[in-house]
Amino acid sequence: MPFSPPRNPLEDPALEPYRDFLLRRSRRFTEEMRRITAQYGSLRAYANLHTSLGPHRVRNARGVDCWRWREYMPQAGAVWLTTDKLNFQRHASHRFRRKEDGILELILPPDALAHGDYVELRVQLPVAPDGSDPDECRLGAPPLRRVPAFAQWVEQDKAVPTQWCARLWAPEQPYRFRHRRPGAPVFPRIYEAHVGMAQSSLTHHGESVGSYEEFSRSILPRIKADGYTAVQLMGILEHPLYRSFGYQVSSYFAPSSRYGTPDQFKALVDEAHGLGLSVILDITHGHACPNTEQGLARYDGSRYFFSEKFNQWGTPSFDYSQEMARRFLLSNCRYWLEEFRVDGFRFDAVGNMLYHDHGVDDDFSHVGRCFYGKNGEPRADENGELYLCLANALTHELRPQAATIAEEFSGMPGLTCPPHEGGLGFDYRFAMGIPDYWEKCIEAPRDMGSLWYEMTNHRPYDRTVSYVECHDQCINGDDAMIWRLMGDDMYHYMAVGKENWNVSRGLAFYRLMRLITLTTADAGYLNFMGNEFGHPEWLDAEAHAHRQWHLADRPDLKYAGLAAWDKAQLCGLVAAHAEDFQQAPLFRFIHEDQRLLAFERGRLLFAFNFHELEARQNLTFTVTPGKYVELLSSDETRFAGHGNLSVACPPLEHFTRPLPDRYEQDVTLYLPPLVALVLRRED
Known part of the structure; x- marks a missing residue:
């Protein structure tokens, strides 16, 4: 009998020692849903605090x-x-x-x-x-x-920046949405962005911030044209500390007034929908702002919704054993889905919600660490698990096409399986180990086997979104991957025709990093704003709160070549060959010393030469039989490459040769150093 991978955690033999934890998770959710339905009629009715608390005309x-x-x-x-x-x-x-x-x-x-x-x-x-x-x-x-707590419009006092005050939001004419929401995402290509920091450096200076209107007008069309299908917005829920990037929320029901009014944020969502883009909201339901006057901390003088101990960030963590805390957060999900018509959520710091100790100082080197602590005691916060199951169920009840994504570091099994299968109900989880791996590759070369393993390492039932880097690698002085590769040379050798070995090598390796991360991605792909064209500066909340979009639009600069490479991957590959990306990558060839790797995905064939100096004149390996037509080369001059391997017009065709007693056949390719070639099989 051929091997059949497990379809969920309850069928996974590796998780048999932890089956009781999974069954208890499933049982608690089922019992709670039964209670909620009997007492409130539905989960939607249960998540109604925003309709009963706060100000209302009645x-x-x-x-x-x-x-x-x-x-x-x-x-x-x-x-x-x-x-x-x-x-x-x-x-x-x-x-x-x-x-x-x-x-x-x-x-x-x-x-x-x-x-x-x-x-x-x-x-x-x-x-x-x-x-x-x-x-x-x-x-x-x-x-x-x-x-x-339920203020929908909260402003900072310009005269006293530490003072924040709510304003009643009750316009006579509510905003009317003009566009339908997009359908359910298929292999979503997610563009992570921050509205306040997305404004152009040519029109904004110093510590100014962008606006919802400017983002709608200038950035959303760019995201759409580059081939992305969703925009993931961070820093929308109101937060007093701007440099927290929105991860210390004070007002959960107010879009940040720094960028405009609630209606202007609705217009942003509406405009995105008009372009066919889904809007995913980055929400922090694990912890809140520690400020007392502006936030929920000691709202009535007590611990209110929070546990006794602060977490590793010095902020209060929600106590999910309190039913009103769970209802507050569920109501928050419902509010953004219904009032602003967002299309899903990226739940921040899910690992901190799953564990009583927040997973601090644990490398989770074994799956058992997800269930037992260092002293052998059960570590899961079952109330945190219950809340996440309810939040995912509510989101999909209100909008079946919605996407929920877990930012989770521990590797908890079954995040993207429904509760009745022992999971938590997310649609996707982030492959958080990939950017860590790329950081190590930049510091010192890694073997090709570890590269393939890291790119494809996920449980068969957990749907993952891959990325080279997100905001974590690019903010507050941390170095983006392109800067780690090239450093100060970016300031001197990014003009077309001006050559430097470090920059040439860095650009070539960066193109390979992004291609292999995208083409091996299990269920989706993410990019942080500006990284698609190798933005030359980090993102600082105060000193460098801008993006240099003009660099990507100048054909005399290599940034434009990187932007063209990103667009060619998303539009020329994923969008044009969507059916191929519905299939899993199929390993074909690896050579450690020569640093070669090849794999198929559907009818697409990807061949990589990661060697910095050696070209492969007659690279031969076995593939599915057929005629292979060249589609893309990472070394094309339009991608800021050297043109040592460019796709011709008409493109070159490569015919496979039979092998004795084998279905697979040989194909022979030419690969210069630090170059990848993409081909498609035609029968």
Whole structure:
């Protein structure tokens, strides 16, 4: 019988010792879904905190129009709403009344609030530390200032940058979307971007930030034209610390006002949909901003939604054992899917959500480390697992075509399998080991066997997205791969016709890195903005908050050649031969000393020469029989190569030769140093 790979973790013999963990994960999700459905009717109805808490225009029992504002603050002694109309003073008319289950409510007439009003909460702590006397406040203690948890519009005070204040978002005419959402992604090509840092260096200087409107106008068309099918946006949820790149969220229901209004972000999503691009939102549901005035930390004076210990970043981690914490985060998913019509989520730091110890100081060298800690104790946070299962189920219930992606470092099995198969329900996981591997390759050559293993290393049931580098390799002074390869020589030898060995070698190796990462990718591919043309500077949140897009548009510079290479791969290969990328890579040939590697994918054949000095005049290896027609060479001059191997017009054809007693046949190719050749089989 031929070997049949396992289809899910429960069928994987290697995971048999951990089967009980997987079954318990599945059982907990099933039981919780049954409870939610019985008590709330549906998971969507369960994720409704944003529709019941915060400010809403409603009709009371007598049919009279009014404002109803509710807050979940179980430990607060007293709460007031203050506004700019009231000079931010506490008034008895704006004091919340306590209801059941930690809910406080305020009813106001229609003219008490208007679109654009500045609003804040004042929270008085109770006399008793346990909150047993909620209506009697601590005498003499100043009230706490809080930005409302469900604020949809939060602005930074230009005069006092450390001060943030919410504004009521209630326009008379809601934004009307014009375009349909794209369908479900097939082998998604994801462009990771940051709106504030995507503006052109020619039009912006210093510490200015870009806008939603500029991104829609200038960057989205570029992403589409380059062959990407999705844009993954980081830093959208409001965050006081700009250099956190959006990973310390304060206001979960507010798109960052640094770049424009909520409607302008809706227009960005709408414009992307008009171009056929999906919009994936980078969300941080593992931890939150530690700021108390602007964020959720000690929102009512207590730990609120968070665990007792801060994580390795010094930020509070969500406590998933609290049902209201889970409902808050689920409501956040529903809000962005419905209100802004995003097409999915990239969940940040999933490993920190899966483990009580956040996976700190563990290399996860064995799969057992995902289930047992260093002292043999079970380490999984089952409540964190439950939340992720619910979040994925909710996302796909609301939008079946949505994509959810796990940024997860430990290698937890089954991330992309449904809970009934022992998984967590994601669509994709990032292949986070690949950029680490490329960093090592740049420092010192690695053997070809390890290269093939790293590019194709994933469980057969876990759908992975590959990438050479993401924002992690490019921000706050960290060096992008192109800079690691070439360094300061990029400033002097990127003009066409101006040669330098280090730059020539770096460009050639960079083209190979990107091609083999894309063409061996299991289920998708990601690029960080600017890396497609070898952006020469890192991305710093304050000093270098721009991108030099003009470099990619100048034919006299080699950056334009790298941009053309990226576009040729995505448009000329993946888009033009989508059916081939639905099949897995098939290994064909490797030679360690000569640093050669070849594989097939569907009808496509890829041959790589990673040797820096030796050309292969008559490289012969076995392939599927047929006629192979050259499609692309990484050494073409249009890709900033040297033209030692260029695809002719008409392209060269290579015919295979029979071998005795074998189905496969030999093909012979020519490969210069640091060059890859792409061919397609024609019967």
